[in-house]
Amino acid sequence: MRVVQKFGGSSVADAASIKRVAQRIVDAQAQGNEVVVIVSAMGDTTDELLDLAQQVSPQPRPRELDMLLTAGERMSAALLAMAINDLGYTARSFTGSQAGVITTEKHGDARIIDITPGRIETALGEGDVVIVAGFQGVSQTTKDVTTLGRGASDTTAVALAAALGAGYCEIYSDVDGVFTADPRIVPGAQRIPEISYDEMLELAANGAKILHLRCVEYARRENVEVHVRSSFSTKPGTWVKHISEEESVENPIITGIAHDRSEAKVTVVGVPDRVGAAADVFDTVAAVGVNIDMIVQNVSVADNTTAISFTLPQADGPRAIAALEAARERIGFTSTEYDDHVGKVSVVGVGMRSHPGVSATCFRALAAADINIAMISTSEIRISVVVDVDDVDAAVRACHTAFGLDSEGQAVVYAGTGR
């Protein structure tokens, strides 16, 4: 079978780690597989290169930054190939460009347009293990070297798995898989043996750091099964895959709880209650390139104004507030409030589609833990709440217990839930 494996920076942090990973790769080859490996830069290499760039230029040109940063994966790929050769197997390393990873020309955040893996196919045909430098490609238009944005080696791996018709794609890191919640917060969190693409997307979009969002989108679109597992053990991890309606009924209603402390909440107070007022607010924010997450509009009060709250990445907060304040008179609102002492907790599970009462269970569990909810938003398979950042851990634990996810516990069943 043809197999794609991806190893993150912590798995190849030093010579000893590289040799350990090499052994794992040749084991897969020895079992009769054709193996293609995508590798990240060693340990902190990317941060060190960024630091060097900063010393030379506070605002390095993105084209040159990509040229610099791609050296990191090039080095780890070459070293990994050497280590495999040293074990008596043959391996060949390729840059993203050589591997045929064709991208848009947006330096620092390019998207994969196409994969033309002719050289990889040739090397596999000659019996070689193929090592590909992750995170990088070549622009279709300019022929310049591009990077796909940080953490995007996962995406390279899935894209190559799709292009090569691989049986599956293994993503190796230093954790054992996807858990029902962050085990540092919930000691009883359990490894999820398998999870649907949709659920993994919701977890990744709402703070779970284990897989890059774009990687999961790619896997869903191309129907690539992804096995998330640890390079430090041989235990099975989490399979991200298509799960049929019939299979999913046997799974728990809720698959996992994600949390995110990176957002802030903006409230625009005293917005005139007229058609187009909300559009004015969000046009203003969009014009400075800020991505909005949750939005809540309060019902009109007596004075015919509304309050509009939304969340956004903390890094974008000052920019959004400045833009809004500059537009205050034109839009006609009273004031803005900014709160970065918030956190978001999200309950995710396809079981919500068929089981009523999930939101009630969630809100009651939070109330029982004396946690105030500042905002709520939902999708078909997710409920997210914004709470005080100091309440995030307690909220995650309360939901984890309420939906019966604790390894040694029982579900706390409230009236009206589907269980």
Place this chain on the structure above:
Amino acid sequence: MRVVQKFGGSSVADAASIKRVAQRIVDAQAQGNEVVVIVSAMGDTTDELLDLAQQVSPQPRPRELDMLLTAGERMSAALLAMAINDLGYTARSFTGSQAGVITTEKHGDARIIDITPGRIETALGEGDVVIVAGFQGVSQTTKDVTTLGRGASDTTAVALAAALGAGYCEIYSDVDGVFTADPRIVPGAQRIPEISYDEMLELAANGAKILHLRCVEYARRENVEVHVRSSFSTKPGTWVKHISEEESVENPIITGIAHDRSEAKVTVVGVPDRVGAAADVFDTVAAVGVNIDMIVQNVSVADNTTAISFTLPQADGPRAIAALEAARERIGFTSTEYDDHVGKVSVVGVGMRSHPGVSATCFRALAAADINIAMISTSEIRISVVVDVDDVDAAVRACHTAFGLDSEGQAVVYAGTGR
């Protein structure tokens, strides 16, 4: 004018050095030149990468080693481009492959076959400073990344200067130019303002480390004028160029003194005085891939045998001796002697062609300094002697003084010399 500049590793060792070099480059651009820069890896980067490779594999595959090492120049090229952009100019970095440096496929020691500088021409046409990663290219046959052998960034620079029709090629390092002798040995050594290709070749081939031999050969073949100078000052350095017969008569008879402590001397004793005996000896040594430098065959003595002495790189000594000893009975010689406690001193100057007595001056100067000569070899413009390694410094000084090269001194004129 179109100008090619090459900066060595010591000139770009850290962020501050890179910024300093960037300023020098934009100064050249501001004077109305089109500037193409070839850059080596920062400081000790190449050694650090080699060390990393050793940790992973004691015998790394050359293809992968090239993939690894080329990251060094890629990083310095990108950083230098950033630093130039930061000064308000536009610069674009290119790998050897992107710059069109087409080579043979011999990893670690590839030769430049062709330069196809289409992307460089485009960038120059758009007003950019072009930065090219030195020391690297791409194999014409395999399309794999190759390196040209250590120190070969100089060759890349000269080859690009020829391909781009540049007015000249500046080679920047941490020394002020080519000197009449190593200033650490001869405090009165002087900078040579200009030197012919032939003389520079002889100096480079006989221990002067300032320019790579292959670079000088390339410059002579393509008639590229090379300016060797320091990146730490704006003083003129040494021009390596074609010097006409008329110009050269005004120059000193002797241009410079080179020395080399890296060789060893092998003597094969008791070689039968028959046709083909010398061929047998050197075939044996050549068969194990050893390059011979000087050869001296003694006149036959009473017992109809000869002694053959030759010099070779010290690193090749054990291999050559082992091969000879294995062939002793077949060839019929008595024994081998090995001496790595030797050094070579070479007196170089085109003036020898027209001035008799140079060798006499040289030998008398050495005799006056009580230095014993073990071997002698000559070319049309060079006299080399092998002496005890402890006599090398004294021999260099004696010759330097004898040929009037000391900055404050006068030539020691012996009867029979041309002066």
